[in-house]
Amino acid sequence: MNKIKIITIGLLTVIGHACTADFEEINTNPNTTNVGQIQASGMFEPLLYNGANFWLNYTWYWNNELIQFTAFTGGTTRQEHRYFISDSNWQSVWNAYSRYGNNVSHLYDLSVEQEDRSLEAISLTLKVLYMSNLTDMFGDVPYSEAFTARKANGTTKPKFESQKEVYEQMFADLATANAIYATEPIFIKPALDGMYSGSMKKWQKFNNSLYLRLLMRVSGRNEMNVGAKMTEIINNPSTYPIFTSNADNATVVFSGNDPYRSQFADTNEGSFTSSGRKLTEQLIKMAVIKDGNGQETFVDPRLPIIGKKNPNLSVNPDNVWKGTVSGVPEQDQSDADRGSSWLNTAVLARVDAPGSFMDYAEVQFILAEAALRGLISGGESASKEYYENGVTASVEKWAEYGQYSETPVTVENADITALLKSDLASWDKASDKNELIGNQKYLALFWIGMEAYHEFRRTGYPELTIGAGTVFNDYTLPTRFVYPTTTLATNPDNVEEAIARMGGNTMKTPVWWSQQAIQGGN
Secondary structure, three states, rough: OOOHHHHHHHHHHHHHHHHEEEEEEHOOOOOOOOOOOOHHHHHHHHHHHHHHHHHHHHHHHHHHHOOOOOEEOOOOOOOOHHHOHHHHHHHHHHHHHHHHHHHHHHHHHHHHHOOHHHHHHHHHHHHHHHHHHHHHHOEEEEOOOOOOOOOOOOOOOOOOOHHHHHHHHHHHHHHHHHHHOOOHHHHHHHHHHOOOOOHHHHHHHHHHHHHHHHHOOOOOOOOHHHHHHHHHHHHHOOOOOOOOOOHHOOEEEEOOOHHHHHOOOOOOOHHHHHHHEEEEEEHHHHHEEEEEOOEEEOOOHHOOOHOOOOOOOOOOOOOOOOOEOOOOOOOHHHHHHOOOEEEHHHOOOOOOOOEEEEOHHHHHHHHHHHHHHOOOOHHHHHHHHHHHHHHHHHHHHHHHOOOHOOOOOOEEEHHHHHHOOOOOOOOOOOOOOHHHHHHHHHHHOOOOOOEEEEHHHHOOOOOOOOOOOOHHHHOOOOOOOOOOOOHHHHHHHHHHHHHHHOOOOOOOOOOOOOOHHOOOOO
């Protein structure tokens, strides 16, 4: 274990110096370590585990605040839910994704050099995973020329490509990876793989499920011909296997032993939630049904697993689920926050809590939307089946973690049936099926990176109430993250070209695949 710890920390130190802060710094200070000096298998493990923790941190810190799962009401040191975001924040996010993108690109080079076909395919899948998030947050980014400075024909100032071009290249990389997985290459050290234990078939399923995620992301753009590609994937499961149950979920398992510990292993309840991030009205109203007298008559079975009622009866005398107000003005914060529910620390912050990149439930919601919109065959009847599969899979996933709650939570099949018949999730009662799918997909994406934020900008679901305190972006949910000043200063020509193509470099500039851009004719 000590040896593995040294490898993990030591390697990341090498990578950190080699892959500095952002694209421009990376390319100005190229990697001095020769490709053959590090074993690809040794580089893979820290990338996987640290990547999963990175995903956990970003869902807690960024996604939940922007998309109204939580709101930080423990003061004014954090005001993301009010859209107060500084250049240093943009820089940090840009650095983080580009660092992982660079490291995965290095892993790919190592894999090719060392003829490790299994890691060659995995590195392509992970590259798309990280780079898709970078482009989905910032818009146009480098892709074909990114991280090439260490190569003979590389560049220190990579061009920024349009999102359409980036997506086309990501699709090509996923197709290449799928073809490699199909050859069933041998993963040399399965113990290093804390997600799939070296199973190429499961990595292939993740690769193609990620393909579906990104196809759906650009499905509003007719020129991407999404329906044809989705149909090809769905109709050819032997060629394009995808997730078929929760057993396929892209979930990194932490043992709880150092260094295989969750991002939040050393946090207490105060720093994790009770003194800062509280559950919001938005989440509570989507998970709790109340009668005309305000009495709770039904609670989504996932809520007491991911959340916790405020236990202080002096502020929550009725022992109810209550949410704080996202974007509440500072002067009203104390009143809005009184009695608000918390994240469930015992479940979410335990030392061996896993990190998820993607779930089977998400795939089912993708197919439900695709069938309803006519992108794939089946129509409304197929859409309903996919939808109910998605809700069921999400509840069953969280049900496994109910045992870790301070008061263990047990979920029975009858609870899932009740949810699917309730006003919260009933297919037959819903007047707008697209909204129903979007709302339940939003809940299923809880604790999975930035996905709920991405999906809201694509679909407009769920309907969010923008708080009166969101003055920092004129009461508008940020539509993208802003290029940091360092990026503007070090690669000005390419960045300015991207800004002109996108129509601006602000938190109101829509990304190419978003509902806002498509409806606005951009």
